Amino acid sequence: MANGKCAVIGDRDSILIFKAVGIEVYPESDGEHANFTMHKLGRAGYAVIYVTESMYPLCAEAIAEFAGEPYPAIIPIPDALGTQGIGLKALKENVEKAVGVDILSNS
């Protein structure tokens, strides 16, 4: 049973390639539209929404809205310019929130 859908939001040049493997692509260039699209996709029952790292901080509002629900998972991915470490930073914040100290960085 395949009931999960998957989408990528980001700048057109970086994400076009995802189309080749069957992931839906939503090119966005500004934060407001990206937020709107993310809301729309989240409501439409998408399982995973990948967002390019440069777009990720601009979508904070939509990300916060879906944080309390099991779906969709909103995941930052590096774009054509390479990784900025936003994903790892988010993980670090989570660890600090849960454990109190960052226990991963020195292991």
Next chain:
Amino acid sequence: MALQYKPTRMELSNLKKRRQVAIRGHKMMKDKRDELVRRFIVYARRNQQLRRETEEKLNKAMQSFVLARAMMSGDEIEEALLYPARSIAIDKSVQNVLSIPVPKLTLETRQEEFVYPYGFSSTGADLDTAVQALAEILPLMLELAEVEKVTSRLADEIEKTRRRVNALEYVMIPQFDEAIHDIQMKLEENERGNTSRLMKTKEMLAKETE
């Protein structure tokens, strides 16, 4: 805010019961928190490892794609990629981690089935490399999505549980203790007042009969 109570035996026994419940709740919350943290650490480590791996591989795929874009015209790229050969099939379900609903994702399309969505005549080799690499990362990306969501859900839940544990330990239970102590003191005081009143009455009665 201090508890409101009347100094009666009934209230005392009610408070004692509530205190018992609070203590039991506190113990359970504490156990829940410890277990959550234990599981969280496992997920967080996996998350870190997956993220590093995925980012590294994705970067390579992206680099090939950038090269491909440089070699081909925008229209050609669009044409090649616009119609995917198949759409990705993901099975999404919800699993429970200590009664927190978290996502479970499984990729249904198998790796061998992968086909290029375009013909080879108008495309460069870099595009093939990029697409092939991306198809290989797909399961990784999906696992990353699942693990990352679980990690963030667990982190939220741990924070909430910790707050509850602290509220019970440092606010609720001390309040109950204080209230129970107060009521006991008041009841004892009443008892003493009663006794002395009785003694006094007895003394007066004895004086009258003399």
